[in-house]
Amino acid sequence: MRFVPTDEHEALGEAIDEIIAGCGGVDVPRGWANGDTASGRRLWSQLADLGLTGLRVSEDDGGMGGTPQDMVVAFERLGYHAAPGPYIESVAFLPHVVPSDIRAQIAQGVIATTSAAPHAPWAVDAQISDLIYAVGDSWWAEATVGSEEESLSALRRLVVVDPGERTSSDSAAIAFAHDEASLAAAAYLVGAGERLLDEAVSYAGVREQFGRPIGEYQSLKHQLADVRVALSFARPLVHGAAVTLSDHTGPRAVSAAKVAAGVAARRAARTALQVHGAIGYTAEHHLGLWVTQVPALDTAWGTPATHRARIARALRAE
Numbered sequence: 001m002r003f004v005p006t007d008e009h010e011a012l013g014e015a016i017d018e019i020i021a022g023c024g025g026v027d028v029p030r031g032w033a034n035g036d037t038a039s040g041r042r043l044w045s046q047l048a049d050l051g052l053t054g055l056r057v058s059e060d061d062g063g064m065g066g067t068p069q070d071m072v073v074a075f076e077r078l079g080y081h082a083a084p085g086p087y088i089e090s091v092a093f094l095p096h097v098v099p100s101d102i103r104a105q106i107a108q109g110v111i112a113t114t115s116a117a118p119h120a121p122w123a124v125d126a127q128i129s130d131l132i133y134a135v136g137d138s139w140w141a142e143a144t145v146g147s148e149e150e151s152l153s154a155l156r157r158l159v160v161v162d163p164g165e166r167t168s169s170d171s172a173a174i175a176f177a178h179d180e181a182s183l184a185a186a187a188y189l190v191g192a193g194e195r196l197l198d199e200a201v202s203y204a205g206v207r208e209q210f211g212r213p214i215g216e217y218q219s220l221k222h223q224l225a226d227v228r229v230a231l232s233f234a235r236p237l238v239h240g241a242a243v244t245l246s247d248h249t250g251p252r253a254v255s256a257a258k259v260a261a262g263v264a265a266r267r268a269a270r271t272a273l274q275v276h277g278a279i280g281y282t283a284e285h286h287l288g289l290w291v292t293q294v295p296a297l298d299t300a301w302g303t304p305a306t307h308r309a310r311i312a313r314a315l316r317a318e
Contacts, residue, residue: 005239009073016077019046025081026286032084033154033289037128040084045109052087054107056095056180063095063107068180068242072187076238079191082289084155086113086124088301092184093120094133096177097140097169102131115143115161119178119302122149122158134163138171153296155289179245179254182301186238186254186261189297192290193231193265199287200224200272207275223271230264237261252314255307262298269294 005013020028023043032040047053052074057063064070071092078087090112095103097114106112112131115123126132126145134143143161151158204220237260241253269291273280280287298304 005069005073009070012070013073013077015050016047016052016074017081019043019050020077020081020083022046026289029082029084029155029289030286037084041111041128043083044085044111048107048109053091053109055091057103057107061100061103061107063103068183068245069239071180071184072238072242075184075187076191076194076235079188079193080195082155082192082195082293084125086111086129088181088184088188089113089116089120089124093135093177093181096173096180097135098133105131114140116174116178116181119306120181120300121160123161124156124158126159126161127157132161134161135169135174135177136166137174138169139166140169140174141166151296153292155293156296156300176245178301179251182258182307183238183241183245183254185297185301186234186241186258189258189261189265189294190231190235190238192294192297193227193234193261193268196265196268196272196287196290196294197224197227197231199290200227200268200275204275207277220275223274227264227268227271230260230267234260234264252311255302255310255314258302258307259304259311262294262304265294266298 020043023046024039028039028043031038051064054063055066055070055074059065075087090106093116094106094112094114110131111129112133113123113126113129114133114135115121116135123132123143132143132145134141141163143163146160146162149158149160201224204224234257237257241250241257244250244253272287273291276285276287279285280291
């Protein structure tokens, strides 16, 4: 069993980094948060050309036929750059639920989103999506945009959708899709945590207090080290869950990864905010893109309490 990324995974991550940098880097999520989705749509199109939107779509349906390990590598980089848009819904969830003709459209770069009660009761970014769905325990349906809900993160616009005629679907496939979406969220959180740590370390090296960089103070070093340890423990859980996703230990491993990633990313957000001091609280500083995205994703696709309860049930069953 291999838990570390391969050379191919590293190449995929580097390609995603280069594409996002070429589209404007942090200006992409900043614009999205302010209502300008043009650069975000351009990024989506270029990542689709790379094959990201078809990563979990079979080659027969025009996709890449990638593995869950490929997916977590990609979503970690998306999280590092706070890439906006319904990537979890399009890339990780819907390909396991919808029929082949829709999967083919998603692989080609059509933006799709969905609600998926109970863990994702609202559709993300439905206003800019080409395909909108609602998914239940054993059905899926095309849906229309309803009312907008308040969101913790300006990068995740939440919408109540109204489902149309329902089509029966395999409940086991939908449950698997929920697990894969949870794992994608966990990988995104690890990437976001890494970016927050990088931002904190960088700022601690240049911000001076009493004539010394604040990064030289022991108490701050300990806080940053705690973040490094938390992220270093979370990442193997995410990659391990990707390996076991298809077998009977998969659901418990996904829940463990989601909990650990959320804890690590929240610690990173809290520490980065403290390191940056007053400027970290301002809307003008880009740190807020990750600080608000982390708690929003931590509670999406299953809250920490939900995943902890599932781990407990699995342990009792053994």
